[in-house]
Amino acid sequence: MDDFKLIGKDKVSPIGLGTWGMGGKTYPDSSRDPEMVKAITFAVDNGLSLLDTAEFYAQGHTEELVGKAIEKVEREKVFVISKVWYTHLEREQVIRSAENSLKRLNLSYIDLYLIHWPNEKVPLREPLSAMQKLIDDGKIRYAGVSNFDVELLKRAREEIPRSDLVADEVRYSLLYREQEKLLLPYCKRENLAFIAYTPLEKGLVSSDNFLSKIGKKYNKTAAQIALNWLLSNDTIPIPKSEKIDHIKENAGAMGWRLSQEDFAAISTKYG
Numbered sequence: 001m002d003d004f005k006l007i008g009k010d011k012v013s014p015i016g017l018g019t020w021g022m023g024g025k026t027y028p029d030s031s032r033d034p035e036m037v038k039a040i041t042f043a044v045d046n047g048l049s050l051l052d053t054a055e056f057y058a059q060g061h062t063e064e065l066v067g068k069a070i071e072k073v074e075r076e077k078v079f080v081i082s083k084v085w086y087t088h089l090e091r092e093q094v095i096r097s098a099e100n101s102l103k104r105l106n107l108s109y110i111d112l113y114l115i116h117w118p119n120e121k122v123p124l125r126e127p128l129s130a131m132q133k134l135i136d137d138g139k140i141r142y143a144g145v146s147n148f149d150v151e152l153l154k155r156a157r158e159e160i161p162r163s164d165l166v167a168d169e170v171r172y173s174l175l176y177r178e179q180e181k182l183l184l185p186y187c188k189r190e191n192l193a194f195i196a197y198t199p200l201e202k203g204l205v206s207s208d209n210f211l212s213k214i215g216k217k218y219n220k221t222a223a224q225i226a227l228n229w230l231l232s233n234d235t236i237p238i239p240k241s242e243k244i245d246h247i248k249e250n251a252g253a254m255g256w257r258l259s260q261e262d263f264a265a266i267s268t269k270y271g
């Protein structure tokens with residue numbers, strides 16, 4: 001099965017790789033860099049070619065690891081998401097942040113650049129006019145947001161002069177379904193990519209008995225069932241993993257789909 005999702009006009013791998021915690025969390029930690037670079041390269045080689053990172057992650061060190069991991073990969077073969085932190089949302093700050101991210105990633109453009117979190121102290125036109133300028137200058141291909149509710153997303157879409165936003169990245173998993181009320185239906189209707197973070201609930205769903213039981217029918221694990229359920233629900237999950245076995249497992253959640261009956265049974269069980 002030809003498995004992909006759309007972000008803007010781009011076909012991307014339907015599951016991505018999250019990178020929070022790789023190379024440190026709020027502070028850089030270089031002690032396992034070679035292992036992290038290997039994990040990211042392995043993910044890309046195994047079809048998880050949508051990479052989610054941010055300037056906030058390990059104060060930029062995670063972006064450096066992503067850059068290193070993809071330095072020999074053909075540019076069009078990966079789709080890189082990065083994000084500007086909510087304290088950098090004035091126009092000039094956004095432009096500077098993007099330029100710094102580009103340096104750390106060692107790239108000439110970022111595929112999708114997101115406002116990481118809203119900040120009500122800065123008018124939306126500031127970051128969004130910067131996003132437009134970054135698109136015009138070829139430094140980013142698409143703009144989007146993260147952690148925006150529908151109302152804020154609608155307002156943000158009105159503030160980007162000659163483009164549109166293509167994605168909202170929010171928390172969504174089998175066990176965290178809040179966004180089904182408003183945001184998910186809105187994104188489906190408007191053809192915006194809905195990127196689901198913390199899709200495995202930090203690994204919790206991998207030991208779920210009900211999912212394991214359904215998985216037996218497909219020869220898949222509980223984590224693979226949870227990720228495939230997200231795919232079937234028109235979202236793009238971005239599980240984080242630095243373990244080769246987990247990366248392989250997560251990649252094995254692509255290329256097939258749950259039956260409608262199993263999808264419905266899982267939706268009801270955790271709804």
Ligand SMILES: NC(=O)c1ccc[n+]([C@@H]2O[C@H](COP(=O)([O-])OP(=O)(O)OC[C@H]3O[C@@H](n4cnc5c(N)ncnc54)[C@H](OP(=O)(O)O)[C@@H]3O)[C@@H](O)[C@H]2O)c1
Nearest residue numbers: 018019020197198199200201202203206239240241242246
């Ligand atoms: N935009 C935002 O505000 C925002 C907020 C949170 C997260 N995110 C993004 O979303 C990504 C994912 O979210 P997350 O890191 O919070 O949580 P997650 O992906 O739900 O869970 C990650 C945890 O699950 C483990 N894991 C991965 N695959 C597994 C598998 N097949 N079986 C069992 N355990 C598995 C990982 O361990 P190992 O590493 O040991 O495999 C890690 O401890 C982040 O890395 C980040 O890129 C964005």
